[in-house]
Amino acid sequence: MDWWLFLLLFFLGLGVLMMIGVPVAIAFLLVNLAGVYYLWGGVSGFNQLILSIDSSISTFVLVPVPMFILMGSIMFHSGIAQRMIEVLDQWLGFVAGRLAVLAIGAGALLGTLTGMAMGSVAMLGSTLTPEMERRGYAKSMSIGPILASGGLAILIPPSTLAIILASLGGFSVAKILIGIIVPGILLAIMCIGYIVVRAMLRPEEAPAYEAPRIPLAQRLSDAAIYLVPPICVVVMIIGLIFFGTATPTEAAALGTFLTFVLAILYRKLNWQVLVKGVGSATQLSVMILIILTGSAAFSQLLSFSGATAAITGLASELPVPPLLLLVLMQVIIVFLGMFIEQTSIVLVTIPIFLPIVHQMGWDPIWFGIIMMVNLEMATITPPFGLSLFVMKGIATRGTAMIDIYRAAIPFILINILLMAIMIAVPDLVLWLPSKMN
Known part of the structure; x- marks a missing residue:
């Protein structure tokens, strides 16, 4: 069988299984079984499949994934994350478009805790969107920032998706965790800047209101008690990885332990x-x-x-500039993001894209972080971005899908601008990892 026919049948079978409701993991297992049976000599090939499955998850590199997820889960269920958002809200009373800015800040905080875009959209959308609309915010200003905040969940370390991407791609987990810091912060600043400027130019879309006056002493006290300690845990994790004091696995284990300590000190762990x-x-x-x-x-x-050798050779021989090839790869990711979630996209594309990355001489860390920005943008890209449907499910009555599409467009353009900057200035991504020990 020609490689292209095999690839076509593989993805056709995967697509059919997913359309009839088979979970992604089971769908991959079934098409892998069919491929192994055909290519590896029938039933005897299943032995090799078992070894492949064992080797794919029996690796020290993946240990931070459950650790970081547990850390975020305990912070969320103990109420630490919600209290952090409340304290952050106390300091934003003077900002134009206050609640929309709070959505971005809260998304950044939740990103350090959960690393899941759709989870962040669901939580913030169910709490902040009704409040913004009650205050007279336009739908685009109440929905758009919530969608944008979800993207920060995978661009603020510790990010489980970054670890998965690095482990599948075979490059440094520590470097990609450090490399996403600058793009993540820059994306948050760009989104906040857009919201503030828009609220100042069109105050009717984000009406100002009298926020409860909280004494400075109480705000400082609440920040010192409820905001600084959890942030210090995250900063400590990043610092240990950056200076080479601990591996990502060791830093994740220590961060998880300190999260339990915080929950005990706050008397929230039961x-x-x-x-x-x-x-x-x-x-x-x-x-x-x-x-x-x-x-x-x-x-x-x-x-x-x-297929791997053929696709790599085909990509290297295409009569197009390398930049156009990079853009085409990102377009594929956006298209896939309309139908399946981010981890599955990484699973599908990395085995195909990474040989091309090496063939082109691109830095895999740089490519991986551009891909992560694209992955978070894909979830809010009309018409089928998954976060759009999450937002539709929790939006107030009377909100149409076209309202959600319109709200997402400015933040999609911000993401495209960030990707263009990262492509034009690779040092924006690579400078910080280059300084690591």
Whole structure:
């Protein structure tokens, strides 16, 4: 069978299974089984598949994934994350478009805790959107910032998606975690800048209101108690990784331990919180690891069928500039992001894209972080971005999909601008990782 026919049948089978409602992990397993049976000598090839599955998840590099998920889950279920947002709100009373800015700031905070875009959209959308509309905010100003905040969840370390991307791509977890810091902060600043300027130019879209006056002493006290300690945990994790004092796995374990200590000190850790926190973290971790089990087999099937070598050769011989090839790869990611979630996109594309990246001589860290910005943008790209439908499900009555599409467009353009800057100035991504020990 020609490689292109194998690839076509593989993705056709995957698409059919997903359309009839089969979970992504099971769909990958089934098409991998069919491919192994055909290419690896029938039933005897299943032994190799088992070894591939075992090697794909039995690696020290992936240990930070459940650790970071558990850390965020405990902070969320213990109420630490919600209290952080409340304290942040106390300091934004003077800012134009206050609640919209709060959505971006809260998204950045939740990003350090959960790393899940759609989870961030669901939480902030259900709490902040009704309040913004009650205050007279235009739909585009109440919905758009919530959608944008979800993207920050995967661009603010510690990011589970960054770890998964690095482990599948075979490059440094520590460097990609440090490399996403500057783009993540820059994206937050660009979004906040847009909101503030728009609120100043069109005050009717984000009406000012009298915020409760909280004494400075109380704000400082609340910040010192409820905001500084959790942020210090995240900063400590990043610092340990940056200076080479600890591996990402060791830093994740220490951060998770300190999160439990914080929950105890706040008197928020009880049996119910423990069961919910560990239960949800286990469920999410298992889902991610099951998806990853298909990675090694998929990569090997691509190589065995000749698809990897053929695609790499085809890409290198295309009569187009390398920049256009990079853009085409990003367009594919946006298209996939309309239908499947981010971890699955990484699983599908990395085995195909990474040989091309090496062939072109691009830095895989640089490419991976551009890809992450694109992945978060894909979830809010009309007409089928997954976060758009999450927003529709929790939006106030009377909100049409066209309202959500319009609200997302300015923030999609901001993401495209950030990607263009990263492509034009690679040092924006690579400078900080180059300074690591």
